[in-house]
Amino acid sequence: xxxxxxxxxxxxxxxxxxxxxxxxxxxxxxxxxxxxxxxxxxxxxxxxxxxxxxxxxxxxxxxxxxxxxxxxxxxxxxxxxxxxxxxxxxxxxxxxxxxxxxxxxxxxxxxxxxxxxxxxxxxxxxxxxxxxxxxxxxxxxxxxxxxxxxxxxxxxxxxxxxxxxxxxxxxxxxxxxxxxxxxxxxxxxxxxxxxxxxxxxxxxxxxxxxxxxxxxxxxxxxxxxxxxxxxxxxxxxxxxxxxxxxxxx
Amino acid sequence: xxxxxxxxxxxxxxxxxxxxxxxxxxxxxxxxxxxxxxxxxxxxxxxxxxxxxxxxxxxxxxxxxxxxxxxxxxxxxxxxxxxxxxxxxxxxxxxxxxxxxxxxxxxxxxxxxxxxxxxxxxxxxxxxxxxxxxxxxxxxxxxxxxxxxxxxxxxxxxxxxxxxxxxxxxxxxxxxxxxxxxxxxxxxxxxxxxxxxxxxxxxxxxxxxxxxxxxxxxxxxxxxxxxxxxxxxxxxxxxxxxxxxxxxxxxxxxxxxxxxxxxxxxxxxxxxxxxxxxxxxxxxxxxxxxxxxxxxxxxxxxxxxxxxxxxxxxxxxxxxxxxxxxxxxxxxxxxxxxxxxxxxxxxxxxxxxxxxxxxxxxxxxxxxxxxxxxxxxxxxxxxxxxxx
Numbered sequence: 001x002x003x004x005x006x007x008x009x010x011x012x013x014x015x016x017x018x019x020x021x022x023x024x025x026x027x028x029x030x031x032x033x034x035x036x037x038x039x040x041x042x043x044x045x046x047x048x049x050x051x052x053x054x055x056x057x058x059x060x061x062x063x064x065x066x067x068x069x070x071x072x073x074x075x076x077x078x079x080x081x082x083x084x085x086x087x088x089x090x091x092x093x094x095x096x097x098x099x100x101x102x103x104x105x106x107x108x109x110x111x112x113x114x115x116x117x118x119x120x121x122x123x124x125x126x127x128x129x130x131x132x133x134x135x136x137x138x139x140x141x142x143x144x145x146x147x148x149x150x151x152x153x154x155x156x157x158x159x160x161x162x163x164x165x166x167x168x169x170x171x172x173x174x175x176x177x178x179x180x181x182x183x184x185x186x187x188x189x190x191x192x193x194x195x196x197x198x199x200x201x202x203x204x205x206x207x208x209x210x211x212x213x214x215x216x217x218x219x220x221x222x223x224x225x226x227x228x229x230x231x232x233x234x235x236x237x238x239x240x241x242x243x244x245x246x247x248x249x
Numbered sequence: 250x251x252x253x254x255x256x257x258x259x260x261x262x263x264x265x266x267x268x269x270x271x272x273x274x275x276x277x278x279x280x281x282x283x284x285x286x287x288x289x290x291x292x293x294x295x296x297x298x299x300x301x302x303x304x305x306x307x308x309x310x311x312x313x314x315x316x317x318x319x320x321x322x323x324x325x326x327x328x329x330x331x332x333x334x335x336x337x338x339x340x341x342x343x344x345x346x347x348x349x350x351x352x353x354x355x356x357x358x359x360x361x362x363x364x365x366x367x368x369x370x371x372x373x374x375x376x377x378x379x380x381x382x383x384x385x386x387x388x389x390x391x392x393x394x395x396x397x398x399x400x401x402x403x404x405x406x407x408x409x410x411x412x413x414x415x416x417x418x419x420x421x422x423x424x425x426x427x428x429x430x431x432x433x434x435x436x437x438x439x440x441x442x443x444x445x446x447x448x449x450x451x452x453x454x455x456x457x458x459x460x461x462x463x464x465x466x467x468x469x470x471x472x473x474x475x476x477x478x479x480x481x482x483x484x485x486x487x488x489x490x491x492x493x494x495x496x497x498x499x500x501x502x503x504x505x506x507x508x509x510x511x512x513x514x515x516x517x518x519x520x521x522x523x524x525x526x527x528x529x530x531x532x533x534x535x536x537x538x539x540x541x542x543x544x545x546x547x548x549x550x551x552x553x554x555x556x557x558x559x560x561x562x563x564x565x566x567x568x569x570x571x572x573x574x575x576x577x578x579x580x581x582x583x584x585x586x587x588x589x590x591x592x593x594x595x596x597x598x599x600x601x602x603x604x605x606x607x608x609x610x611x612x613x614x615x616x617x618x619x620x621x622x623x624x625x626x627x628x629x630x631x632x633x634x635x636x637x
Contacts, residue, residue, distance in 0.1 A: 026516070051509060052507075074453070074508075074513070074515065075505075075508040075509055076508050076510075076511050076512055077510075077513075078512045079508070079509050079510060079511035080511040084509070085509045088505070091503055091505075091506045092506075093495070093498065093499045093502050093503065094502065095498060095502060096495060096498060096499070100495045103492060103495065104492065104495045104496060104499060104507075105508060107509050110510075110511045110513070111513070111516065112513075112516050112517050112520045114495055115492050115493050115512075116488065116493045118491065118492040160510070164511065197309045203583065223398075236335070
């Protein structure tokens with residue numbers, strides 16, 4: 001199993017607070033992984049570091065077959081390298097249609113002049129339809145995305161990630177605010193996506209993580225506390241103490 | 250399945266038709282055609298208004314579409330005016346001075362000619378030396394290039410510095426305003442080589458057309474302004490349609506998201522900032538020959554704030570809204586401040602519109618922002634029912 005992303009010995013502090021403390025974590029080229037942990041465990045900061053939003057004080061972030069460092073690359077460069085990110089709150093471009101949102105995300109040249117001269121192609125249109133069907137918005141392409149329901153916006157954003165055709169998908173709390181059926185659908189979308197790429201889901205909701213049925217990494221105080229199947233980590237005494245113990249108290 | 254750009258944007262066609270009709274009617278009614286229903290001075294006002302509409306659509310693209318509230322676009326407008334004004338003033342002075350010198354018994358040396366022209370132009374600031382920036386003032390082609398290149402280059406440098414440091418929102422507005430103020434203050438100085446607070450004048454006299462009456466010259470500039478507006482309108486409408494428009498609007502609504510989609514946001518902002526600066530420069534170059542005079546006061550930050558007010562009142566994020574806002578508010582403004590509006594006698598106090606117009610404008614701006622964020626242009630949404 002080849003390593004897609006290797007984060008090793010990364011630390012970052014904000015005003016003296018160590019958000020990430022000597023964190024090391026690896027992801028394979030095709031896998032589904034859930035990252036769980038209490039508030040302030042450093043889940044979002046971890047994503048910020050991988051996507052280039054935050055620069056770590058220390059450590060290495062190595063990406064892909066060519067073993068290149070992601071540190072020092074801009075957010076847009078990292079995105080073009082093949083890392084897609086979904087935010088916790090659904091952030092789609094609400095003033096634009098579902099089709100426009102997906103078209104913008106498609107894996108095409110992204111420089112201003114290429115975009116200015118961009119012509120619509122049948123391949124792109126077909127790809128947009130394909131993704132829209134995958135996320136269950138096939139009949140909603142012409143709608144202004146601001147009119148979509150909360151769940152549909154979440155899916156649209158996942159669709160935008162798929163349109164980018166990333167090698168690694170970072171998904172922050174995809175199930176937040178979803179109904180039971182919506183959750184099921186989201187789980188299926190993510191599972192299918194993980195067959196051809198790495199999908200990392202940050203989640204609070206243990207029920208959703210159980211549904212995903214994948215390897216779980218528990219973060220605590222900016223470092224990995226435990227790793228393995230959900231049953232394995234939930235039976236770990238330290239995990240129970242710092243995380244589950246609290247939420248069940 | 251490929252719909253043409255015009256078919257996707259019917260408002261462009263409507264706009265061009267309206268502008269064409271307006272231009273033809275005004276031209277036919279002008280003094281130059283002998284109908285004389287529109288005086289030359291009013292024709293100039295209309296021509297200038299078209300130039301203001303032109304900078305307004307540039308402002309709408311940078312602010313309404315890209316979300317950069319620039320309070321500096323009138324600086325680019327002024328630079329365009331100065332660039333063309335230098336040639337106008339130089340060539341005109343040369344045309345007056347040289348025949349006089351030639352009439353003398355001893356033919357003048359090139360130095361004497363240069364001094365005589367310099368003396369005419371810079372006498373007001375106590376000099377006859379041509380500053381370096383006037384090196385190409387005798388060359389119309391170079392000065393026309395300056396109209397495009399100087400605002401473009403300035404915008405490129407300024408934008409690059411500001412955007413790469415991720416300065417956004419109100420901080421960016423303040424920065425652009427500071428740039429405008431600095432430029433204005435610099436031009437006020439005699440050292441700037443552009444005649445300090447005197448500015449450049451006599452720009453309505455076009456060298457080579459001394460015999461032509463102002464009525465004809467004004468008509469030519471009016472029509473030229475209309476063409477510039479039409480071309481720029483189509484150009485900008487094309488830029489903000491399609492994928493470029495998607496990305497630019499995306500940057501306005503959520504910059505970070507666009508970045509994580511793999512777009513280099515700074516390049517896009519720089520592109521939009523620079524092309525709109527260039528169009529503003531062209532607008533200025535067409536405006537000031539109609540105004541006849543340009544001075545550093547024109548570049549003062551307040552002008553750029555007015556520009557933002559026009560676009561807001563007209564309706565952001567739709568080009569025709571910017572045109573409506575600029576035309577409506579600037580014409581109304583000259584009516585109120587020009588003494589066109591009758592004073593209102595309240596018995597205990599007389600409302601003089603020359604003083605109270607700004608209050609009215611300010612109140613309308615606040616009212617539009619609070620209650621009609623879509624502006625006047627938003628009224629068209631009621632006319633055009635969306636197919637569901």
